[in-house]
Amino acid sequence: MNDSSNRTRNGASEQNDVITGTFAVKVGLAQMLKGGVIMDVVTAEQARIAEEAGACAVMALERVPADIRKDGGVARMSDPRKIKEIIEAVTIPVMAKVRIGHFVEAQILQALGVDYIDESEVLTPADEEHHINKHKFTTPFVCGARDLGEALRRIAEGAAMIRTKGEAGTGNIVEAVRHARAVNGAIRRLRSMDEDELFAYAKEIRAPYSLVKLTAELGRLPVVNFAAGGVATPADAALMMQLGMDGVFVGSGIFKSGNPEKRARAIVMAVTHYNDPQILAEVSEDLGEPMVGVNLDTLSEADKMAVRGW
């Protein structure tokens, strides 16, 4: 860890040396979010609705991805006032997004005291070559990844949590499924490789050998992995859980639907009981209009967010 991120204070008891911002502490919060639903919110009022519905955290942003898509233009970090209002409104952790590579937006979010920073392709990238050096921060980061190589590159840069990069704001789960399967499939192949093959594979997927080896040993990513992008129904959420994800982000899927309270609660229940079709049937009933979906075939390459990030 970088020295600047580890502050040591001496407490009243001599043996209580306290260290903040360690990787264990960063990964630890993500572990506490597992089996839970993190919901996109744009106002303090929505944050309260999310908390009441059982969200384990909220993602504070200015516009949900569906609106970012519709409005076009440059999408940036939210107004700090909005983020502060949301932090004030709830007791659960608050996350917020920064543009890829925009380390000053990240410095601002750390100063505001957000609990997790999402370096997100949903916002317009600020750097087309470099991601943020996340080791420099006390606040942990979550980053999107389409495959194992991308996930391990982000972890090497200091990401303490990974999520799929499903096409945000489309209500279409197909890309998130593709990414989850790509990561899990690659890990399964890793487990059957000998050391010589691991070296070659690390080069092929452009990931550090040490992390490739660690992943092969663990049989899973070394950090928590959530589903994100395109989750619109309880069934979508349970699908991602059965595919081995640790939890679920829901963006436009809740507050762009007919009955946000009910749908939010149903998705929370679906993530807890993801292996129980009887309960899934029950909670999926009568949720009102889902968000209008976007068919990805009709989305031009330029409109796809998942290809952002390197």
Add this chain to the structure above:
Amino acid sequence: MALTIGVLALQGAFIEHEAMLHRLGVRTVEVRKPEHLAGLDGLILPGGESTTMGLVAECWGLVAPLKAWVQAGKPIWGTCAGMILLANRAIGQKAGGQPLIGGLDVTVSRNYFGRQNESFETFLRVPRLGEEPVRAVFIRAPAIVEVGSDVEALARVAGRGEEVVVAVQQANILATAFHPELTDDLRWHQLFIEMVEVQKGRGDLNLERVERTC
């Protein structure tokens, strides 16, 4: 016969607890519905978001059976969020309060140490676990700011200008503000298993009158 310990699996870091228990040769059951409590020797309420766990537990009719578990004197251990659920009094709850199980005669202060940027690691002196200090990971952690007379404080750290209690035992209840399941140190799990062995078979659990609220 081998012990079976349940881990409340509504949300949070329940798999980590199971992995620790497996290393100690204990069978585990993930508890999501009241009927999963049948036949368990002990129960762990893991870390996670206490508001989420409280709401989901209430929805599936788990709050009453969990209260009955505690009152029957059966062994239970709450870590972090789990400790908040067990506390009789909590400061800093969400607007409108949250469902609590209760039974542990303490006052907890939610997120006492602050937000994630203040989350920390440290080593604790815990006489009950031996000479060697115990590594402890505190994540947006609560602290115990008031302890009842039947509650034994097992560990303390320096808080905001005062020492606060971060681990306690009260008869069948163990509670820690931090996460032994995120470290390699098995001593807390061993301590709980010893409690379960001593208290095994204590108290009957009536799971018949379970009502769902959603």
